[in-house]
Amino acid sequence: MGMTNDQEVQQAQSVDSGLTAETKGHDLARMRAALADKKGKTYWRTLEEVADTPEFNRWFDDEFPNRSSIMDIDRRSLLKFMGASLALAGLSGCRGVFLPEDKVVPYVKAPEELVPGKSLYYASSTLLAGYATGVLVEQHEGRPIKFEGNPGHPSSLGALDVFSQAEILNLYDPDRAQNVLQEGEISTWDLFFKEAEKAMTAQKSLKGEGIRILTGAVTSPTFAWAIRKLVRKYPQARVHTYEPAGRAHVHAGMAMVGFNGLTPLFDFTKAKVVVSFDSDFLHPASGPGSLRYARDFSDTRRVIGSTGNMSRLYAVESSVGLVGAMADHRYPVAPSQVYAAALVLAQKLGIQGIPTATIEGAFAAEVDEIVKDLMANARQSIIIAGDQQPAEVHAVVALINERLQNVGNTVSYIPNPEFTFNAPGIDELVLDMAADKVDALLIFGGNPVYDAPADLKFEENLQKVGFSVYHGLYVNETANRVKWSLPGTHSLEEWGDAKAHDGTPTVVQPLIAPLYDGRSALEVLFHLADKPRAGYDIVRDYWKAVGLGQGDFEKAWRRFVHDGMFAAKIEKGAPKAGLNATLPEAKKLNGLEIAFLADPSIYDGRFANNGWLQELPKPLTKLVWDNVILMSPKRAQELNLWTDARATVKTEAGEVLGTVFAIPGHPSDSVTLYLGYGRTAGGTIATTSSDEHGGGFNAYVLRTSKGLAYSQGAVVTPAGGEGRLASTQGHSPLGGNRIPDDRDIIRAGTLAGFLEKGMAALQTGHSMDQEEIKKNNLFPEEIFEWNGAQWGMTIDMNVCSGCNACVTACQAENNISVVGKEQVSKGREMHWIRIDRYYSGDDENPELVWQPVACVHCEKAPCEPVCPVAATVHSHEGLNQMVYNRCVGTRYCSNNCPYKVRRFNYLNFSDNQAQFSNQVQPWKTRVIPGPINSPKDQGIQLLKMLNNPDVTVRGRGVMEKCTYCVQRINEARIEAKKVNKELKDGDVVTACQQACPTQAIVFGNIADPESQVSKLRKDPRSYLLLEELQTRPRTSHLAKLRNPNPALQKVATTTAETH
């Protein structure tokens, strides 16, 4: 206390530097002495520590070293400190309110190849109904943000379907199962395994007789290996598989013709004539391989220049699908009549030993010509049946393919990539459950309580099982009915493998540690079958055990993981078919039939909690957020129903209440119900069930084990009132048209006509005299004088299948918000690219043309001069750019856009991805951001991880639109500059182009005459949309062609004329 202030300061400084001046020399000696005394390897922190000086000890012992004792501080200073600390204490309380919570952890070691701001790509795969599609996952600083197709993978070839792309949203879904639940109460994995151990041990003496496993379709060799391990341990345990929209019928059909364990694989590249029996092979919901089939098929229909050939597609369709839309000849028939049609064709081709059948309508009238066409193209045709069609259809189709000598040419038979275990389907399982034979039931994935055939009463029988376990991504209907519900891992969080549609082994590689307390199905199964092991080790061990790499395993394994797959030798057989079962007679069913189809957006219901897919306009109806009772306009009229009317559909199995949607081209003897809606558990979005928010009805209620494909005797009764449907196109009283509409928007025609007369044959609409327009044009022809790239795009409507892959790709790439059904019904959907649907012809069997439209980047863009703040301007490279920061939101640009491709953030869509949810009130949505795993009602922070960091997230009140993926252009340009090279054609690939399975979209530099896009822009089929407005679009469309059978064309033209 006797010290003066100066002394105080001095002392403080000296303590700070560790030692006083006098002791320094002395200390070094002490330290050396101390070190010399030590034996062995000693770790020390500072020289002072070693020296063990009293000063150091004093410094060390003091809890708060570099300050004077509190007793040394005078009253004034003390009060000052108190005041300051009080103020600061108050401030620190604001952390997490307006100050960011800093949790900065530096890299101790920089991860290899990771450059902040640059994306990395890893090979992995997405799984749908067991089948893998190879993907490359884009990753930013450890955060997977987008799936892109793996160009080396046979099921993808670089393209990617809607389901696979939307899988990334499932990863970040805040509604995913997060904890182990024991009858709804949070529990732990340890407790579960303890309980499971108990239940399994009890089965030991019974050889596992009471153990049942239920999985979805399994193509994973490692998972199958783990199951075999379990079965070895419990020989009487039985393993069932059930896939509500799977391929069971195909396999049963193959068995009928002696192809046990085989499955057909098609090579569309060689097919000149394709006959589809209710197969929608262009859409991923129809079955595995759709991307590959779409690519191969479109390659046979690509017309370049004024020459070219197109394959011919005949489609027998029981509903409305992409194949029917693409077809040159389409025959809508009731679902049960598809079999009759196949039989009629088989008879006409002279196949023996099959029942005789007759069919009414156009198919019967034209089948002779189809036969002629097929016979002329023997070995070069494909007959394909829809996976959902019953086994006998597949058997007949196999016979026809053999008769046409397609087998070995366009059709081959490969070993079924799906594993079948020691028990058949779900029926037997439920019988056992009902008979109290099941003590322990492990359900991996799927959702049988919701989607099992209604007559099995799965839910009821599940209660009889003592130890029931569900392992999956969501706490869904099944998870709520079992004793133990286990959180699964997303395919980006787990190691695994699976097979592609052609059997190619594909790796499932994780990119992120599990976000929640999940463990993979493989790990859980392996734990029960053998011992706890990490997924990586299990998968690696399996492949090592089966001899991957023939000796050089390590190298082969690394290549397998790097490439995402390896080209395994797959036996492509051409066996001889032998009908070993009596085919049933084709009967005309009574009453109205119901076709049950996997939903084109949410599949069998597994994507019901996925906002991207819920809001994805279904290809034909353009409806979002709902399923409907699809029927033909004629049938609707007969039933005194109309689009939007509420109606009940009643069969022996049950009754559903839904909204009617009359769609042109639907067969009038049936209605179509899409599966997957009417969920009661499984997430906020999945369980929406109101007119305002969508949610639809549960069609599984009507689906029985006898009628998985279709059911008969449905009674549709008006229920009174109207439902509200949200559709992105045409669903509006504005539909009427009272004057002859000859707008030159769609150019379409026949291949023959085009080859003969060129574009004149395709242009049915009236367009203004181009010469006159050019003469009157006050502007110079080339208004862009810039010695660099000029970006442009072409969209080939001829090969576009309308599958929506581009829409989802754009949504994923460009951080496009989901807005909810209510907003869509107000006309505020945000998709930057839309696929316009145009019908021509009559309402019973119209022709359909898809026209994808995004911002066409007009050179003389009408949006630009009307913006009062210059928020939309042109770049030197011809991009019509939107400057979000400058936009005040007058929306005049949208009004003045003739293509109506601009989208406006009417609400704060990007921040409140939950605002469409019925559980989150609008006034609760704008809350202070919490940590990313905070509950959903505090705003969906987790979904922010999904955002592409290269693309601005748009807030409320800002206009947005297609940018031609300017971030990709810039990235490519920077990369080119780094190596001092010019941009090459193909360096810039837009997200929509990349995803497109049919390669309908081409992007590039139109100033380069050698680029693909320049060539296509000059293609004789190329035209500019609304050219007469002289907006000079940078996107041009290529006219649609069809290749009808000339012998049948007479029939077609007369039909067109009568309507």
Added chain:
Amino acid sequence: MAQVKINDLLITGDQTYASIDNSVGRLVLDQKIHKKPWFIMFAIGILGTGLLGVSIAWLLFQGIGIWGNNVPSAWGFDIINFVWWIGIGHAGTLISAILLLLRQQWRNSINRFAEAMTIFAVMCAGLYPLLHTGRPWNAYWLFPYTNILAMWPQFRSPLMWDVFAVSTYFSVSAVFWFVGLIPDFATLRDKSTNRIGKVIFAILSMGWRGSNQHWHRYEQMYLLLAGLSTPLVLSVHSIVSFDFAVSIVPGWNVTVFPPYFVAGAVFAGFAMVITFALPIRKLYKLEHLITDRHMDWMAKILLATGLIVFYGYILEIFFSWYSGNFYEYKLLINTRFTGPYSWAYWMLIFCNGIVPQLFWIQKFRVNPVSLMIVCQAVSVGMWLERFVIIPMSLTNNYLPSSDKMYYPSFWDFAMFLGTMGLFIFLMFLFIRFLPIINIFEVKDLLFKMGGKREIVEEATPAEVK
């Protein structure tokens, strides 16, 4: 045509300068004169203003998604109401500026509240362009101000021109109105017995003493302002019409828009003046100052501008056929003549085209009931005209795939009713606290008519110019 006996004089009764001072001034000086009807209307105004406040607060909190706007109809009630209100304001400027320059003395007893209506209507209108932007807090970017971004507004955009047109219009109208009020403020200052009133009116009258020099300066100033306002009458609504005419939207890209919009504005404005003048003259016994003659002439202007507007409708039909432009023709046939919104088009034709034809008959030009009915029809019709032009054209697209209906929401109506409430609120404050008739100009008129007049009730020819 049937001639009805009407009093042909602009001031009737046994009027002196003092009686005029009294009959107008007492509305301000004798606050007890405002009885139940005033309070009822004021309450309506207050409630409406409250609704406007709530609508604006919710709008700022949520964003304009609370309205019914969408893509393709990115404009809806917001711009309809903006144009409607701007149009209503036009009668005031026309009466005060053009009629002044044309030395139409009959304007003297109606110009004051017509000008007040202009200002209040422009205030209501001005709310919309500001609040209809997605980010109203950035709406100042539309002004050319110096900034470190070195960014100017985009002068090619008609919305930019709009900013200048409307702000100029408001400021000139407000100055014009205030200048016109100065001599009357002085009168009220002199007549006021209340100390507070005396002080307030003394401040507002800006030292007006009625000296010769004051009158000279005043007349010069007023004439200059009238000269300044006259082009505004024509330019403001022309520029508002450019918001549409400059675009390439079918139904908007029409060269007839500027004159057609101006005529429509005067049409709507006179309808609103009559709508307010009729009850107020009844309520406050001002029939001797706002006479049947006034009504007769205002109705004639209404008829004349109505015919111009109707001619515009006919031209739109003609052009859409004659131009050979498919999109214009399709709009006409599919969206206006038929289709889900065709009721709005036919009602527009009825309200603006058919109903005003009643005014060919003099009886209907002076009968308060028929005047009221026609004026209401015109107000509705002019609103429908903007509905027909804005959302109906936008729902009809170049690409049929984009055609979508526009449905206004609750908040669209709430804000519209709210601006009406604000207008009523301001009008009734004006009635109570400011002289609603130009006292000195009416006295001037009385002087020119020969001072004190006897009651005259003889019939005179109706067509007095």
